[in-house]
Amino acid sequence: xxxxxxxxxxxxxxxxxxxxxxxxRLHAEALASGGAPVALLLEPLDESEAxxxxxxxxxxxxxxxxxxxxxxxxxxxxxxxxxxxxxPAAPLPERLSLALGRFLRDRQQAPLAWRTARRTIPLDRxxxxxxxxxxxxxxxxxxxxxxxxxxLAGARRMREAGARVLDVGGESTRPGAARPDEAEExxxxxxxxxxxxxxVGLPVSVDTRRSRVAxxxxxxxxxxxxxxxxxxxxxxxxxxxxxxxxGVVLMHMRGEPQTMDGLAVYGDVACDVAAELAERxxxxxxxxxxxxxxxxxxxxxxxxxxxxxxxLLDRLGGIVxxxxxxxxxxSRKRFLGTVTGRPVDGRDAATAAACVAARxxxxxxxxxxxxAAAVEALAVADAVLGADGGGx
Ligand code: HH2
Numbered sequence: 001x002x003x004x005x006x007x008x009x010x011x012x013x014x015x016x017x018x019x020x021x022x023x024x025r026l027h028a029e030a031l032a033s034g035g036a037p038v039a040l041l042l043e044p045l046d047e048s049e050a051x052x053x054x055x056x057x058x059x060x061x062x063x064x065x066x067x068x069x070x071x072x073x074x075x076x077x078x079x080x081x082x083x084x085x086x087x088p089a090a091p092l093p094e095r096l097s098l099a100l101g102r103f104l105r106d107r108q109q110a111p112l113a114w115r116t117a118r119r120t121i122p123l124d125r126x127x128x129x130x131x132x133x134x135x136x137x138x139x140x141x142x143x144x145x146x147x148x149x150x151x152l153a154g155a156r157r158m159r160e161a162g163a164r165v166l167d168v169g170g171e172s173t174r175p176g177a178a179r180p181d182e183a184e185e186x187x188x189x190x191x192x193x194x195x196x197x198x199x200v201g202l203p204v205s206v207d208t209r210r211s212r213v214a215x216x217x218x219x220x221x222x223x224x225x226x227x228x229x230x231x232x233x234x235x236x237x238x239x240x241x242x243x244x245x246x247g248v249v250l251m252h253m254r255g256e257p258q259t260m261d262g263l264a265v266y267g268d269v270a271c272d273v274a275a276e277l278a279e280r281x282x283x284x285x286x287x288x289x290x291x292x293x294x295x296x297x298x299x300x301x302x303x304x305x306x307x308x309x310x311x312l313l314d315r316l317g318g319i320v321x322x323x324x325x326x327x328x329x330x331s332r333k334r335f336l337g338t339v340t341g342r343p344v345d346g347r348d349a350a351t352a353a354a355c356v357a358a359r360x361x362x363x364x365x366x367x368x369x370x371x372a373a374a375v376e377a378l379a380v381a382d383a384v385l386g387a388d389g390g391g392x
Contacts (some may be wrong), residue, residue, distance in 0.1 A: 001042060001043070001044065001045065001049075001095055001096065001099045002041075002042070002043055002044075002099075002139065002275050002278070003039065003041070003042050003099045003100065003102070003103040003215075003238045004041045004271045004275050004278075004318060005038065005039070005040055005103070005107070005274065005317060005318040005321035005322075009233045010118075010146075011032040011033060011035045011036045012032070012385075014028075014031075014032035014035045015028045015029045015031075015032035015033075016028075018031060018032060019181075023212050024197070028281055034075050034076060034077050034078030035077070035078065035079060036076065036077045037074075037075070037076060037077075038073075038074065038075065038076065038077050038080050039072065039073070039159050040072065040073045040074070040080070040103065041070065041071075041072050041095035041271055042070065042071045042072075042073065042096070042099065043069055043070035043071075044069045044070070045066075045069055045070060045071055045096075045176070046069075048093065049095065049096050050066045050071055052090075052093055053066070053071050053073065053092070053094050054071075054292040055067060055090060056083050056087070056090065056092055056372075057073050057075075057081070059083075059084040059087075059090070060075070060079050060080070060083040061075060061079050061082075062074065062075035062079050062080065062083060063075055067128060069121040069206075077104075077107075079127035079132065080100070080104065081104060082289055083100065084097055084100035084101050084104055086222055094331035097286060103321070105319045105323070106321065106322055106323030107323060108323075111123070111323070111324060113125050113292075113294070114127075114247055114293070114295060114325050114365075115247060115248065115290070115292045115293050116203060116221040116223035116224050116246060116247035116293070117222075117223040117224075117245045117246045118203065118220060119203065119223070121164065121165070121203065121247075123325050123364040125364070125378075125382045126359055126364060126365075126366060126375075126378035126379075126381065126382050127164045127364060127365045127366070128162060128163050128164060128165075128365075128366050128368060128371055128374050128375050128378065129163065129164070129165040129167050129205065129365055129366065129367040129368070130154075130155065130158030130159075130161075130163035130165070130166050130167065130368070130369075130371045131153060131167055131169070131331060131367060131368065131369050132151050132158075132166050132167065132168045132169070132192065132196070132236075133166060133169050133172070134148075134151055134154055134169070134170050134171060134188045134189060134192050135169065135171060135172045135180075135188070142322050148191050148192050148195045148210070150194050151168075151192045151195065151196070152192075152196065152199050152200065155196050155200045156161055156199070156200055156269050157371075158371040159200055159201070159202055160189075161371040161372035162371060162372070162375035162376075163202060163371045164194060164202065164203070165202060165203045165204070165205055165224065165365075166196055166200065166202050166204050166205065167205040167206075167207050167224075167226055168189055168192050168193055168196065168204060168205070168206055168207065168217075168222070169189070169206070169207030169208065169226075170184075170185040170186075170188035170189040170207075170208070170213070171185055171207075171208065171209070172257075172304070173228050173257045174256060174257065175260065175261050176193055176257065176258055176261075177257055177258075179257075182210055182212055182372065185208065185210060185213050186212070186213055186216055189206060189208070189213060189216075190216050190220055191219065193206065193217050193220045193221065193222050194220050194221070194340075194358050197220070197221040197222075201382070203223050203224065204217075204221065204222040204223065204224070204251070205222065205223070205225070205226045205247070206218075206222045206224070206225055206226065207226040207227075207228070208225070208226075208227065208228055209228060209229045209233035209234060209237070210233075210234055210237075211228070211234045211235075211237045211239070211240045212236075213235060214227075214240050214241065214244075215240045215244070218240070218244040218246055222246075223246060223247060223249065223277070224246055224247040224249065225237070225240070225244075225246050225247070225249070226240050226248075226249040226251070226367075227248065227249065227250065227251065228251045228257075228299065228302060229251075229253060230250040230251055230252060230253065230277070230280035231248070231250060231280065231283065231284055231287075232280070236243065238283070238284055238287035238288075238289060238290075240289065241284075241289055241293075242287055242288040242289045245290075245293070247293050247294075247295065248284065248289060248293055248294055248295065249295045249296075249297050249327055250277065250280045250281060250284060250294060250295070250297065250330075251296075251297040251298075251299045251302065251327075251371075252276055252277050252280070252295055252296075252297065252298050252299035252302065252303075253299045253302035254276075254302075254303035255303060257302075260302055260303035261270055261303070263272055264303045264305045264308060265365060266308060267313050269304070269312060269319065270311055270312055270315035270316075270318050271320070273298050273312060273318075274318035274319050274321075274322065277296050277298070277319060277322065281294060281296065281322060281324065284315040291323075291324070291328055294324045295324055295326070295327050295365060296319055296322060296324045296325075296326050297326065297328065297329065297367075298312045298316065298319055298326075298328065299329075300312065300313075300328060300329055300330050300333055300335070300343075301329075301330075301333040301335065304335075306334065306335035306338040306339070309330070309333070310335065310339075311337040313328070313330070313354060313357050313358055313361065314357075314361065315361075316328075316358055316361035316362055316363055317361055317362055320361070320362035320363070325364045325365060326358075326362060326363045326364060326365070326371060327363065327364070327365035327366070327367060328354070328355065328358040328363045328365070328366060328367070329366075329367035329368075330351055330354035330355065330358070330368075331347075331351045331367060331369045331370075332344050332345075332347040332348070332351055332366040332369055333347075336350040336351060336354060348369070348370035348373045349373065350355075351368055351369070351370065351373065351374065352368075352373040352374050352376070353379075354375065355374050355377060355378055355381075356367065356377050356378065356380070356381045358373070359378055359381040359382070359385070360381060360385070366378065
């Protein structure tokens, strides 16, 4: 049974109000976290599960709406906890109580750090990931960093501007892009990974769908694999990530870059993407990848129409509730052009704004071309979120 959070909120206001009235901060936050609003979609459900849920929700003081094979439960986190606790007088069917228990456990994990092959990256403040595309045809910066020396110069500027990770990619994944063969991708990526590690000193992530490229990059000292297919494109990828102890970004996409635009059909995009990402995460964990190595990414622009990207940013809480740090990559993408009317090289302010919107909804990692603009905007967002002492 799938349990999908429809939205997520941070009850910072409640914590502050309680703390201002004399409760110690920790106590105030613990109480306030129970007041967080939750809305969950559960499906598929059989009739007896739906009946049990309606009764249990009523006793726990939750709203419950059911239809053919599904239910939506809404209320506060504390009341949801009440529903999931064993009640000998009216026990919930096991499948239902397990699914609710797992949702509550994931939601509580609230990771504030990301383990990679070489270190733990703290995420108590926003982490900006600088894009180093060594491709001749990327949609916004194709050809700019093709020579290792150019990639290095760009990466040094990104470090000075406050990037904390560099993401190196040798394949353009823009809609309809032609794919380089493996030898060509290796030839583009590996020398740049080596040069960045020797000269720039930031953690390096490799943006690839090929296990051989990931493996060679990890051997060269990279510590994160950013796979836009969510480990689906190459059957060996999960094993390579697991064996290398690498951090991994599981991004949501449907189909291939060549076909994805035709697959941008959703019933409810935020729900569908969260549920599909949860499946990818479950597969990664089953393949032996440790949970604290996993970052999730909604895949802005990948099998998404402009309105889907905006809805995903607004309802990122459903992905955050899966219990892993969340990355977003809005940088210079087409949906920002749709909103602002700006061409691709005029979208850095819009990118920074999209990062801030995502930060307010719980994202922690931001993959961008213009590091300086994003770092500055996110410093303000971090300060606002931390302003009442609670953070988010
Ligand atoms: N977007 C792109 C590539 N990789 N990885 C993650 N995790 N999230 C993203 O949103 C994402 C990504 C596409 O952007 P870009 O690298 O600028 O272009 P191209 O694929 O044409 O090289």
